[in-house]
Amino acid sequence: MKTLFKCSYCGAIYEDPNKALECETRHLKIEDAELLGVSGYSNILGEEFPLEARIRFSDGTEADYGFSRIVKNGGST
Numbered sequence: 001m002k003t004l005f006k007c008s009y010c011g012a013i014y015e016d017p018n019k020a021l022e023c024e025t026r027h028l029k030i031e032d033a034e035l036l037g038v039s040g041y042s043n044i045l046g047e048e049f050p051l052e053a054r055i056r057f058s059d060g061t062e063a064d065y066g067f068s069r070i071v072k073n074g075g076s077t
């Protein structure tokens with residue numbers, strides 16, 4: 001039997017626990033992020049959803065994210 005270690009953020013599997021911890025520390029954490037703004041609203045299922053959001057992470061990096069899908073009650077629409 002072999003013990004493997006999984007990064008809790010991306011799911012990568014490692015034999016070395018230190019490599020798994022190292023992988024986890026490389027991921028930017030959403031809880032450290034700040035929502036800078038949203039744009040490009042669109043009417044979807046009768047509600048105005050933003051199509052883009054800009055987020056700044058704790059290291060100062062900013063990234064734009066786009067609308068993908070609506071999730072209600074654990075399922076997608």
Ligand SMILES: [Zn+2]
Nearest residue numbers: 007010023024
């Ligand atoms: Zn990872």
